Amino acid sequence: MTRVLVPVAVLEGETVSPGLMKLLGTVDVTVLGYHVLPDQTPPDQARLQYEDRATDALEDLTEEFRMAGGAADHRLVFTHDREQSIDRIANEIEARALAISGVTGDVEQLLVPLSGDVAVERILPFVEDLVGDRDIGVTLFLATKKEEANTERLDTAAEDLRSSGIRVRTTAVVGSSPFAALIDEVPGHDVIVMGERAPSFRSLVFGEESERVAAESVGPVLVVRYDEGPDE
Amino acid sequence: MSTEPSGTNIEGEAPISETVVETDDATITDDAELERTLGLVGGLAIGIGTMIGAGIFVFPGLAGAEVGTAATASFVVSGVVALLVALPTSELATAMPKSGGGYYFISRGLGTLAGTVVGLSLWLGLVFATAFYLVGLGFYALDALALVGITIETSPGGIVSVLAVVFGIGFTMLNLTGTENVAKLQNGIVALLLSMLVAFLAFGVFDVLGVVGAEASGGTEADRWAALPILSTAALVFTSYLGFAQVATVAGEIKRPGRNLPLAMIGSVLIVTIMYVLTIFIATSVFDRTQLGAFGETAMVEIGRELLGLGGALVIVVGGLLATMSSANASILSTSRAIYGVSKDAILPRWASRINLRFGTPHVALGMAGGPVIVLAATREVQLLAEVASFLHLIMYGLICVALVAIRRDEPEWYDPEFRVPGGPIISVVGAVASFALIAFMDPASILVGALVILATTGWYFYYARDVTLRGAL
Numbered sequence: 001m002t003r004v005l006v007p008v009a010v011l012e013g014e015t016v017s018p019g020l021m022k023l024l025g026t027v028d029v030t031v032l033g034y035h036v037l038p039d040q041t042p043p044d045q046a047r048l049q050y051e052d053r054a055t056d057a058l059e060d061l062t063e064e065f066r067m068a069g070g071a072a073d074h075r076l077v078f079t080h081d082r083e084q085s086i087d088r089i090a091n092e093i094e095a096r097a098l099a100i101s102g103v104t105g106d107v108e109q110l111l112v113p114l115s116g117d118v119a120v121e122r123i124l125p126f127v128e129d130l131v132g133d134r135d136i137g138v139t140l141f142l143a144t145k146k147e148e149a150n151t152e153r154l155d156t157a158a159e160d161l162r163s164s165g166i167r168v169r170t171t172a173v174v175g176s177s178p179f180a181a182l183i184d185e186v187p188g189h190d191v192i193v194m195g196e197r198a199p200s201f202r203s204l205v206f207g208e209e210s211e212r213v214a215a216e217s218v219g220p221v222l223v224v225r226y227d228e229g230p231d232e
Numbered sequence: 233m234s235t236e237p238s239g240t241n242i243e244g245e246a247p248i249s250e251t252v253v254e255t256d257d258a259t260i261t262d263d264a265e266l267e268r269t270l271g272l273v274g275g276l277a278i279g280i281g282t283m284i285g286a287g288i289f290v291f292p293g294l295a296g297a298e299v300g301t302a303a304t305a306s307f308v309v310s311g312v313v314a315l316l317v318a319l320p321t322s323e324l325a326t327a328m329p330k331s332g333g334g335y336y337f338i339s340r341g342l343g344t345l346a347g348t349v350v351g352l353s354l355w356l357g358l359v360f361a362t363a364f365y366l367v368g369l370g371f372y373a374l375d376a377l378a379l380v381g382i383t384i385e386t387s388p389g390g391i392v393s394v395l396a397v398v399f400g401i402g403f404t405m406l407n408l409t410g411t412e413n414v415a416k417l418q419n420g421i422v423a424l425l426l427s428m429l430v431a432f433l434a435f436g437v438f439d440v441l442g443v444v445g446a447e448a449s450g451g452t453e454a455d456r457w458a459a460l461p462i463l464s465t466a467a468l469v470f471t472s473y474l475g476f477a478q479v480a481t482v483a484g485e486i487k488r489p490g491r492n493l494p495l496a497m498i499g500s501v502l503i504v505t506i507m508y509v510l511t512i513f514i515a516t517s518v519f520d521r522t523q524l525g526a527f528g529e530t531a532m533v534e535i536g537r538e539l540l541g542l543g544g545a546l547v548i549v550v551g552g553l554l555a556t557m558s559s560a561n562a563s564i565l566s567t568s569r570a571i572y573g574v575s576k577d578a579i580l581p582r583w584a585s586r587i588n589l590r591f592g593t594p595h596v597a598l599g600m601a602g603g604p605v606i607v608l609a610a611t612r613e614v615q616l617l618a619e620v621a622s623f624l625h626l627i628m629y630g631l632i633c634v635a636l637v638a639i640r641r642d643e644p645e646w647y648d649p650e651f652r653v654p655g656g657p658i659i660s661v662v663g664a665v666a667s668f669a670l671i672a673f674m675d676p677a678s679i680l681v682g683a684l685v686i687l688a689t690t691g692w693y694f695y696y697a698r699d700v701t702l703r704g705a706l
Contacts, residue, residue, distance in 0.1 A: 038592055040565060040568055041587060041592055044259070045572045045576075075265065077264065078265070078266050079266075080485070
């Protein structure tokens with residue numbers, strides 16, 4: 001079964017937009033309520049004080065996800081390191097994607113960038129499961145630096161999705177910055193589904209690409225995980 | 233023995249307990265998970281970072297002034313005692329990887345009275361230790377001012393007090409309001425310090441061994457190779473070995489505790505022992521007792537100047553500032569764990585471990601640490617502060633060893649440490665005897681202050697928490 005992890009800074013009042021909840025109705029969801037503490041504070045101490053409030057909020061959110069259609073459960077973690085906790089739980093539940101929540105209404109069109117070194121063979125099946133038999137269109141997007149770069153990858157992928165009955169559009173752009181090109185493409189789309197990259201020097205300096213996309217595009221981003229952990 | 237703590241304190245609060253599952257990455261309770269975020273490097277950074285501030289930058293002058301080159305033996309004696317305690321502490325910490333460290337083991341192994349005494353003296357011991365680091369920091373700041381050309385003619389001592397108090401207030405505020413990653417900063421500072429020191433020590437040893445052949449610059453005839461002065465100096469410098477217990481206070485946040493806790497505690501003691509012995513050897517070879525005595529707390533700066541000129545002095549001043557800062561900061565971090573540990577068990581009021589809504593920091597506990605620290609730092613009594621800190625820690629160390637013997641003799645069902653001290657109870661017994669014995673060599677004034685603290689904590693137990701039962705509970 002396809003499972004998506006939705007991390008939420010639960011005690012800071014972060015919630016999930018109704019559009020994203022509805023979109024995730026076709027998959028199973030684990031809501032990860034997290035609370036990041038400064039090093040001066042032992043996590044257990046924060047738990048004693050905040051656990052009840054956090055659990056209440058998480059139960060409400062989980063219930064909303066259930067109403068939207070999929071099976072849903074929740075985890076609550078107190079941590080000094082947000083990334084470490086998200087990675088650990090994503091591995092434990094074998095999540096196929098993470099959701100970075102953002103603002104959106106009803107989802108009609110997904111933007112799926114295939115630029116660069118991403119695992120297309122993981123992204124496409126996830127998009128298929130996510131869309132299901134709903135009337136949600138997909139834009140496959142490829143940005144290349146060179147004019148003559150082939151768009152074969154784009155066409156095969158489009159064919160793949162069409163065969164399972166999904167409405168597909170393709171866009172190929174030539175430009176010096178794939179990132180800027182992707183952001184330019186965002187208007188007209190509600191949610192971005194992208195592949196996780198292996199950690200690189202760039203991601204150390206500028207932060208995860210998906211985080212930057214989420215920050216720039218305002219809307220939610222679903223990140224298809226690079227590695228699902230030990231033997232799938 | 234029951235596995236549940238029971239009873240209530242004078243305000244009717246009961247110890248909080250529940251069944252938890254410990255994994256390598258997290259502690260899993262009924263409804264929530266507590267991430268373990270400190271690796272081996274983080275653990276070592278807390279241990280080493282707490283210790284080297286005192287042992288390398290403050291004590292060489294003071295210890296060298298007492299016994300000359302024989303101070304190397306004092307540091308070895310202290311290091312051996314620390315190691316004897318680090319082993320049992322490791323075993324207990326792997327069995328009970330929880331916040332609070334020594335307090336937790338002793339309250340479970342020996343009961344609430346011993347637990348209360350240790351829990352409160354761990355807090356107060358850390359307060360004395362932090363004040364001591366701050367005074368050291370004040371002396372280094374004074375030297376730093378002198379290096380950039382600002383010399384204080386009238387009452388330099390007063391300036392040290394003022395600086396120590398200012399730094400104390402600064403650290404407390406930083407910890408109250410800071411949400412930055414203090415631990416990551418600590419790792420960086422410790423890595424920088426270690427590389428500076430290794431280079432400095434390598435050069436120093438080389439230089440001193442060459443010098444010894446040609447002309448002995450420090451008068452060796454003044455060295456006091458006699459048991460009593462060596463042991464009383466060992467009791468004084470024991471403050472340089474308090475850091476490994478701080479690793480135990482954050483045991484609840486260490487990843488793979490079964491492996492990393494023993495490695496971090498025993499490893500940090502071994503590393504600093506070697507560095508201390510080298511440092512004091514260099515220090516006492518470069519200068520003799522009277523010279524070291526005249527230089528006092530910042531004798532290392534003069535040693536740096538003697539070996540490497542102005543650059544050497546500069547390196548030591550910067551190192552001293554960083555090291556005493558990281559010692560003070562790491563101690564404040566573990567103080568909040570210590571207070572949390574006792575407050576969770578209803579030995580202090582529950583409000584002592586409240587968390588500030590705005591910053592997410594334990595403001596009451598930090599205030600209970602920072603307030604007395606500032607007052608004590610103003611006294612500028614380096615030796616007294618150091619010895620009282622050692623006294624209170626040594627009581628805890630001795631009792632940790634006793635607790636291990638008690639728990640092993642009567643092993644509860646849940647007791648399943650991943651690390652076991654080799655050789656049965658012998659190491660623990662020797663560790664306990666050595667810890668208590670070291671106290672006997674301290675200055676009478678320090679023993680008096682320490683004893684008063686112990687008496688006060690005992691009184692607190694009978695007044696506040698005599699009905700709480702913790703023995704044998706997990």
